[in-house]
Structures are given as C-alpha cells and as structure tokens.
Amino acid sequence: MAEAPKYGRVLLKVSGEALMGAQTYGIDITTVERIAADVKDACESGIQFCLVIGGGNIFRGLAGAAAGIERATADYMGMLATVMNALAVQAVLERMAVPTRVQSAIPMESVCEPYIRRRAIRHMEKGRVVIFAAGTGNPFFTTDTAAALRAAEMNCAAMLKGTQVDGVYSADPKRDPLAKRFDSLTYHDVLARDLQVMDASAISLSRENRIPIIVFSIHDRGALNAVLNGRGRCTIISDSS
Numbered sequence: 001m002a003e004a005p006k007y008g009r010v011l012l013k014v015s016g017e018a019l020m021g022a023q024t025y026g027i028d029i030t031t032v033e034r035i036a037a038d039v040k041d042a043c044e045s046g047i048q049f050c051l052v053i054g055g056g057n058i059f060r061g062l063a064g065a066a067a068g069i070e071r072a073t074a075d076y077m078g079m080l081a082t083v084m085n086a087l088a089v090q091a092v093l094e095r096m097a098v099p100t101r102v103q104s105a106i107p108m109e110s111v112c113e114p115y116i117r118r119r120a121i122r123h124m125e126k127g128r129v130v131i132f133a134a135g136t137g138n139p140f141f142t143t144d145t146a147a148a149l150r151a152a153e154m155n156c157a158a159m160l161k162g163t164q165v166d167g168v169y170s171a172d173p174k175r176d177p178l179a180k181r182f183d184s185l186t187y188h189d190v191l192a193r194d195l196q197v198m199d200a201s202a203i204s205l206s207r208e209n210r211i212p213i214i215v216f217s218i219h220d221r222g223a224l225n226a227v228l229n230g231r232g233r234c235t236i237i238s239d240s241s
Helices: 018-020 029-044 062-064 070-093 117-125 143-151 189-191 200-206 223-228
Strands: 009-014 048-053 100-104 128-135 158-163 184-186 211-216 235-238
Touching: 009 018, 009 029, 018 029, 018 070, 029 048, 029 062, 029 070, 029 128, 029 158, 048 070, 048 117, 048 143, 048 223, 062 070, 070 223, 100 117, 117 128, 143 158, 143 200, 158 223, 189 200, 189 211, 189 235, 211 223
Parallel strands: 009 048, 009 158, 048 128, 100 128, 158 211, 184 235
Antiparallel strands: 211 235
C-alpha cells in the first residue's frame, strides 16, 4: 500500500538561484527537470500543489537598486524575472504530463492567467499545479512574503522552502564548520536569532496563520517527497519546537 502523504495541500517556495544549477546565471533545464520530477511525484501521491519561484537567477531588485535603478522599478523588473522562471517550470512540468497553470500578480493575459484566488483553488482541486508569479504584485515585498501570503490564501497545510542546505543552521555551514543545525524552531526563535531563513514579514505572516515552514535541500532528488511524508531531513518552524 502506498504511503499516505502527511499534507493535503502545500506550497513550495523555490529561489531563482536554485534553478541555475552549476551555472552563474539563467536557467539550467536539467535542474528544473529534477525539481519538476519531484513535484510530479508529489502530485501523484495525491497532494494538491502550488509554487512560488524567485527571480534572482535573472534579476534581483535590490541589486538593481544598488546599481542605480530606482527601487520600485528594479523590483518590478525582478517580478518579471519570476514570470520567466514560472513559464520555464510550467513548460517542463507539462512535458512530464503534469497539468500546470501560471498565475501572475501583474496581469499579462497573453502568457499566463491573472491571479484569482478562487480560480487557483479550483485548479488545485482538479489536480493542476499552480505557479504564482510576479510576487505580490507590489514593490518592496520579497517572494518569501509572496509565498507566505499565497500559502495563507490557499489554505495550505504547510509551506516548504527549498534551499541550498538541508535545514536551518545557526550560521552558514559552508563558511562555518561549527554551525549548528536545528531539527525544529519556533517562529519566535527565527526572528529573535535573526536566522535569515525568510524575511521577517514572511515569518510573521506564517505565524499569524499557523502555517508550518519546512526548510530542506532542494538539490537532493526525492528529498521533497521524503519531507512531505514526514521522513526527510529538514527543519520545521512552527508554534512549538
């Protein structure tokens, strides 16, 4: 008998940098295919699935602002980069026979749907993956905050954050070999220790809506589904550690 998934509906937050693979810029299709294969496995287990994807592999608003572009304009440019990434992931998922819809917070009907909450929920109820693009549609908000917002709007049971490492550490484990890894944390722990898992707005929004945040490595094939079944190596951020 197949193992029953621990969660019924989840949101996966993937950074734009995660799509680069070993590259220093852009989209590595092999990496996208691996992530898409994990999403397909999750859908086949009966989980309703949605995603928010960052745009840092193409353009980062803060970097653009630092280079001299007005901040709001730079942030809008970053939102457009997330649409490009969302379309790439959609293309790979649909090549794998996973029905997928992209909804953008900035209307652009020629390439994707506008964000409509009830339509997004209906898509997931019909077994389609929904990718939310263009952040919240507003400058000065990160895609982390957009992910927490959409997870709350979609009534998700959990928000998963795919990162470069297998959980939350007290410091960057790539730079500090003595960094401590946490199996669990409270929202307050993350904010009080300034652990930089997600921005403070995203953590606070998740706390207000009691949505656990599960941090795991996006680079390990099968890690997503192991976490969804309660077996994977990860850090769980919730009301109680």
